[in-house]
Amino acid sequence: MKIPWGKIGMASVEVLKSISRGDMVLRMRFDRLFPYILHLFLLGCISIWMSYKIEQTILKMEKNKALIEDLQIDNAKKTFELVELSRISTVEKMLEEQGSPVKAPEKPADILK
Amino acid sequence: MALFRNTDDNQNSDHRISWTLWLIYLLFLGASILIIGKIIYLQLFWEPDSKYLEYFVPKSEKRIISPERGAILDCNGKLLAISTPLYNLYMDCAIQQDNFEGKPKKIRDSLETDFRSNLRLMCNGIAEVAGEEGKDGKWYYNTIITMRDSKKPGRRNLLLVSGLDHASVAKIKKLPLAEKGSYKSGLKFDKNETRQYPYGSLAYRIIGDVKVDKDDPERNRFVGIEGQYDWALHGKEGLEWMKATDKGRIVNPDSTVVKAEDGKDIRTTLDIDIQDIADRALRRQIQDNEEIEGGCVILMDVKTGAIKSMVNLYRNKRGDIGEYFNMAIGRAGEPGSVFKAVTLSILLEDGKVSLGDEIPTNGGQTDEMKRMKIPYDETIRRYEANEKKKTITVLDGFKKSSNYVFRYLTLENYRNQSKEYISRLYEYKLGEAVKFDLTEKGGTFPSLPDPESKYWTLTDLASCAIGYTVKETPLNILTFYNTIANKGKMMRPYIVDSFEEDGKTVKRFKPEILSGSIFSKATADTLTKALTAVTQEGTAMRLKNAKSIVAGKTGTARVVLLNEERGKSNSPYISEDGKRKFQATFVGFFPADEPKYSAIVTIYTKLTKSQSYGGGNIPAKVLKEIVDDVWALDSSWGSRIGKEGKVPQMSERYIGTGENSNGAVPDLKGLGLKDAIYAIENNGYRCVYEGMGHVASQTPAAGTRIRKGETVKIILK
Numbered sequence: 035m036k037i038p039w040g041k042i043g044m045a046s047v048e049v050l051k052s053i054s055r056g057d058m059v060l061r062m063r064f065d066r067l068f069p070y071i072l073h074l075f076l077l078g079c080i081s082i083w084m085s086y087k088i089e090q091t092i093l094k095m096e097k098n099k100a101l102i103e104d105l106q107i108d109n110a111k112k113t114f115e116l117v118e119l120s121r122i123s124t125v126e127k128m129l130e131e132q133g134s135p136v137k138a139p140e141k142p143a144d145i146l147k
Numbered sequence: 148m149a150l151f152r153n154t155d156d157n158q159n160s161d162h163r164i165s166w167t168l169w170l171i172y173l174l175f176l177g178a179s180i181l182i183i184g185k186i187i188y189l190q191l192f193w194e195p196d197s198k199y200l201e202y203f204v205p206k207s208e209k210r211i212i213s214p215e216r217g218a219i220l221d222c223n224g225k226l227l228a229i230s231t232p233l234y235n236l237y238m239d240c241a242i243q244q245d246n247f248e249g250k251p252k253k254i255r256d257s258l259e260t261d262f263r264s265n266l267r268l269m270c271n272g273i274a275e276v277a278g279e280e281g282k283d284g285k286w287y288y289n290t291i292i293t294m295r296d297s298k299k300p301g302r303r304n305l306l307l308v309s310g311l312d313h314a315s316v317a318k319i320k321k322l323p324l325a326e327k328g329s330y331k332s333g334l335k336f337d338k339n340e341t342r343q344y345p346y347g348s349l350a351y352r353i354i355g356d357v358k359v360d361k362d363d364p365e366r367n368r369f370v371g372i373e374g375q376y377d378w379a380l381h382g383k384e385g386l387e388w389m390k391a392t393d394k395g396r397i398v399n400p401d402s403t404v405v406k407a408e409d410g411k412d413i414r415t416t417l418d419i420d421i422q423d424i425a426d427r428a429l430r431r432q433i434q435d436n437e438e439i440e441g442g443c444v445i446l447m448d449v450k451t452g453a454i455k456s457m458v459n460l461y462r463n464k465r466g467d468i469g470e471y472f473n474m475a476i477g478r479a480g481e482p483g484s485v486f487k488a489v490t491l492s493i494l495l496e497d498g499k500v501s502l503g504d505e506i507p508t509n510g511g512q513t514d515e516m517k518r519m520k521i522p523y524d525e526t527i528r529r530y531e532a533n534e535k536k537k538t539i540t541v542l543d544g545f546k547k548s549s550n551y552v553f554r555y556l557t558l559e560n561y562r563n564q565s566k567e568y569i570s571r572l573y574e575y576k577l578g579e580a581v582k583f584d585l586t587e588k589g590g591t592f593p594s595l596p597d598p599e600s601k602y603w604t605l606t607d608l609a610s611c612a613i614g615y616t617v618k619e620t621p622l623n624i625l626t627f628y629n630t631i632a633n634k635g636k637m638m639r640p641y642i643v644d645s646f647e648e649d650g651k652t653v654k655r656f657k658p659e660i661l662s663g664s665i666f667s668k669a670t671a672d673t674l675t676k677a678l679t680a681v682t683q684e685g686t687a688m689r690l691k692n693a694k695s696i697v698a699g700k701t702g703t704a705r706v707v708l709l710n711e712e713r714g715k716s717n718s719p720y721i722s723e724d725g726k727r728k729f730q731a732t733f734v735g736f737f738p739a740d741e742p743k744y745s746a747i748v749t750i751y752t753k754l755t756k757s758q759s760y761g762g763g764n765i766p767a768k769v770l771k772e773i774v775d776d777v778w779a780l781d782s783s784w785g786s787r788i789g790k791e792g793k794v795p796q797m798s799e800r801y802i803g804t805g806e807n808s809n810g811a812v813p814d815l816k817g818l819g820l821k822d823a824i825y826a827i828e829n830n831g832y833r834c835v836y837e838g839m840g841h842v843a844s845q846t847p848a849a850g851t852r853i854r855k856g857e858t859v860k861i862i863l864k
Contacts, residue, residue, distance in 0.1 A: 051401060053176070056172045088400060092398055094394065096398070110229055113229070118345040120225070121423055142780070142784045142785035145787050146788050
């Protein structure tokens with residue numbers, strides 16, 4: 035098949051001339067597609083912005099996770115200390131050291147029906 | 148007129164504007180061609196220098212998410228075991244030395260001086276937080292500087308403090324130099340998840356622990372609930388991929404994330420208050436008695452078989468008493484006289500005897516027994532002398548724990564039916580270890596003699612009747628006595644109640660019936676009557692004044708000695724210097740009329756010259772204390788006051804404020820206003836306050852001794 039080099043050459047020259055004149059986009063009727071090109075551009079910007087925001091949120095989440103872990107450890111420690119103090123023999127010992135007359139019950143509690 | 152411009156001028160102006168716009172357009176066209184061309188070049192053709200390549204591609208790092216180990220709780224939800232992190236503090240003593248090296252001498256010296264002065268402040272802070280004896284700020288500073296200057300190996304990773312808690316780590320991180328981060332201060336924290344036990348060593352052998360030695364699996368240790376139920380407590384690791392950003396590492400949202408499954412919490416049937424009572428009661432009796440090797444206590448709920456408390460105290464070679472071995476389930480021995488209730492139950496159930504039947508005393512030894520070389524029963528000889536009688540009732544024989552009575556009854560009724568007798572023991576689950584949630588490594592198991600063996604003789608039958616020649620663990624014996632209390636229904640003892648996740652039950656283990664009726668209710672009632680007689684009139688009269696009526700049996704057994712203990716002695720029970728070892732037991736249930744708990748107390752002695760260690764002595768004392776304290780704690784035994792009822796009269800008792808103080812100002816830091824005022828006025832002082840929130844400071848300081856009526860000022864923030 036014979037390649038029409040002449041026509042390709044002339045078309046290329048026309049394209050270059052059109053680009054240099056600044057009316058290439060108009061000649062290709064891209065003005066009709068302009069809103070869609072703008073829309074695509076905006077979508078791209080939004081996508082990039084969202085990725086950035088997701089990364090920032092995940093970063094915040096990681097920091098909050100560390101904070102929550104700290105609070106959970108503090109909570110566990112305080113629960114541990116509270117439970118340690120609730121042991122019957124510990125309470126009796128503490129009361130004795132304080133010279134308190136409060137002692138362990140000698141009979142079961144009466145129940146009001 | 149100038150208003151109307153010349154057409155040629157307009158055309159010239161238009162041409163100029165057009166050229167300007169065209170030039171601007173060309174500029175932008177050129178720039179966009181350059182940019183697009185550069186983008187294509189960078190994407191398709193350009194490659195960075197290999198040594199910088201790694202910094203261009205953010206690394207994705209796999210991170211294993213450790214699951215949180217489940218907690219262990221008692222029956223009321225009280226924490227028995229929980230995981231908290233502890234930290235080891237390491238110091239890179241050579242920190243920043245490389246940075247300083249490259250600088251001029253004057254600047255280098257100034258930086259080093261600055262670093263050292265901050266280091267001194269940091270070390271003072273560490274000493275205050277760590278509070279280790281003999282190690283002040285100066286010690287830490289000198290240690291670090293010595294390593295820094297000496298260039299010794301190990302200076303990059305010097306252990307300063309171990310076992311710091313989270314709050315201490317937070318304080319250290321705020322110290323001068325430390326607050327600048329590990330790259331400037333050289334401080335590194337190594338976190339280790341450790342198991343903490345709020346109740347100390349209480350129920351340690353039940354709660355247990357897990358130790359894994361990766362280098363030597365033979366040294367792995369899986370003890371108690373922690374070990375046996377590690378598969379439920381551990382949980383499952385998770386996985387996530389992290390990527391680096393300019394602000395730090397984050398989870399890569401485009402990668403797979405496998406969530407960690409936290410371990411399940413285990414709720415046990417233990418009541419930690421009862422455990423505390425039992426531990427204290429046993430410890431009180433054996434602590435100062437060097438002849439006692441150890442002891443165990445088990446308390447069980449009659450209706451369900453739930454173990455409310457299991458104490459195992461043993462004296463180690465250093466003389467310290469602690470929970471080193473679970474004797475309750477792992478030490479099988481000859482139970483002695485407590486086994487007489489088993490023999491009596493078989494006799495009653497088979498209709499062979501009733502409690503009122505009289506049998507001849509024969510001086511405590513029949514001719515047959517003499518031939519069998521069974522010694523006479525001293526109890527019967529004393530009975531004959533005191534009561535002037537030649538017969539004794541079965542009930543009296545049981546109350547006095549007469550070996551003669553039970554040997555006689557068994558020989559008379561089962562001489563030709565030994566196999567049937569032993570079969571009944573198997574039916575009572577006394578020939579096998581009770582199916583329990585825990586096992587004890589290195590423990591011994593229950594065993595019964597074999598009547599079909601060529602070594603079987605009637606002497607063995609007579610021995611079985613009184614609790615010798617058989618081997619039982621304390622839990623086995625208690626399970627039998629619990630069956631008496633439960634009117635013949637045998638319950639499986641268990642200690643794990645349920646698995647929970649975030650407070651919700653995900654799996655519950657229900658009480659299990661091992662046998663619906665091993666004997667009739669009538670037999671159970673008769674046995675209860677006999678056991679009540681033992682505590683009210685028999686060998687366990689120490690329990691007569693217990694706050695709840697106890698039904699039970701004492702038992703004293705000599706323990707078979709090891710070869711090295713026996714020496715040249717011919718007897719398995721006596722050493723060559725005449726010493727013996729004893730196992731003393733009391734087992735029963737209370738209240739006798741409507742049993743709620745069954746309990747066993749067993750004491751083991753060392754080699755001793757004592758002739759006996761009775762179950763009616765120390766074991767009975769221990770159980771009395773337990774019964775009295777448990778009875779007082781349980782409001783279900785309290786009086787009911789309804790529309791009509793007797794309201795107890797309270798005696799007037801004056802408790803003045805400040806009477807229970809020790810004369811010193813209490814520590815109020817962190818308290819709310821109401822609590823602080825209460826604490827101050829309760830100690831007899833006046834309170835003046837300022838601000839809102841919690842007490843941040845107080846004047847005078849905590850511990851200061853001031854007179855009653857003086858003022859304590861608190862600042863709230």
